[in-house]
Amino acid sequence: MKKIVFLTGAGMSVESGFKTFRGNDGLWEDFPVEQVASHEGWEADPTLVTNFYNMLRKKLWAAQPNEGHRLISQLEADFEVTVVTQNVDNLHEKAGSTKVIHLHGELAKVCSSRDPYNPKYIRELGPDDSDIAAGSKAGDGSLLRPFIVFFGESVPMIEPAALEAGKADVFVIIGTSLNVYPAAGLVRYVRPGCPIFLIDPDDVGSGGYRDITHIKRGASEGMRELCGILKEMK
Numbered sequence: 458m459k460k461i462v463f464l465t466g467a468g469m470s471v472e473s474g475f476k477t478f479r480g481n482d483g484l485w486e487d488f489p490v491e492q493v494a495s496h497e498g499w500e501a502d503p504t505l506v507t508n509f510y511n512m513l514r515k516k517l518w519a520a521q522p523n524e525g526h527r528l529i530s531q532l533e534a535d536f537e538v539t540v541v542t543q544n545v546d547n548l549h550e551k552a553g554s555t556k557v558i559h560l561h562g563e564l565a566k567v568c569s570s571r572d573p574y575n576p577k578y579i580r581e582l583g584p585d586d587s588d589i590a591a592g593s594k595a596g597d598g599s600l601l602r603p604f605i606v607f608f609g610e611s612v613p614m615i616e617p618a619a620l621e622a623g624k625a626d627v628f629v630i631i632g633t634s635l636n637v638y639p640a641a642g643l644v645r646y647v648r649p650g651c652p653i654f655l656i657d658p659d660d661v662g663s664g665g666y667r668d669i670t671h672i673k674r675g676a677s678e679g680m681r682e683l684c685g686i687l688k689e690m691k
């Protein structure tokens with residue numbers, strides 16, 4: 458089976474009701490990224506950060522995957538599929554994708570602020586215990602924090618993601634402005650000769666280092682078009 462690796466960003470979930478981060482009406486317009494998504498912001502005001510992710514988490518339970526998410530998961534019938542996502546929602550999993558690597562964490566989880574990746578202290582939340590009260594503690598006594606990779610922190614999942622990118626027979630980028638590293642650098646691990654597709658309604662600067670076929674559409678429509686192309690590549 459041929460292997461397809463997807464790299465997805467905020468645009469993937471727009472048709473499911475989530476906002477993108479940058480550009481007009483982006484989330485970072487209303488909530489300064491330095492305050493709610495940086496390591497310094499967390500240190501300065503953990504309550505504000507906790508409340509911000511409580512608010513986002515509420516939207517998560519109501520959100521449904523869109524056709525784009527579903528078409529990606531259906532490709533598992535004919536291809537080996539890995540999804541590398543910058544999104545903290547769980548819509549790829551909800552749509553049925555079985556191999557999802559979250560580069561920037563997961564909204565549905567909270568962790569220890571002292572030892573964020575220690576599985577002992579990672580807790581999965583559900584709709585009934587969605588809100589974290591300010592000052593709540595993790596199992597190790599440190600402040601409980603959202604399981605989100607803040608700016609200024611390392612991105613440990615980039616290593617498995619780069620390994621996957623290096624094994625791809627087809628690489629597909631959907632709905633990311635490719636502004637944030639190391640995620641934006643993943644495309645550099647793709648083998649020479651591996652076709653790269655980009656699905657995004659807008660122009661995205663990809664550094665121009667490789668031929669990229671741009672399907673200039675939203676995620677669902679773009680995925681429909683891509684599935685037609687992939688049929689010939691099975």
Ligand code: OAD
Nearest residue numbers: 466467468471477478479543561632633634635659675676
């Ligand atoms: P951005 O907001 O930077 O980019 C979103 C991209 O989605 C843009 O290129 C849009 O043109 C595109 N887009 C808009 N509507 C779309 C649609 N219907 N279908 C497909 N694409 C669409 O979001 P990201 O690149 O994902 O990190 O941002 C990367 C990281 O920056 C995020 O993971 C987040 C943020 O700060 C953290 O929170 C750690």
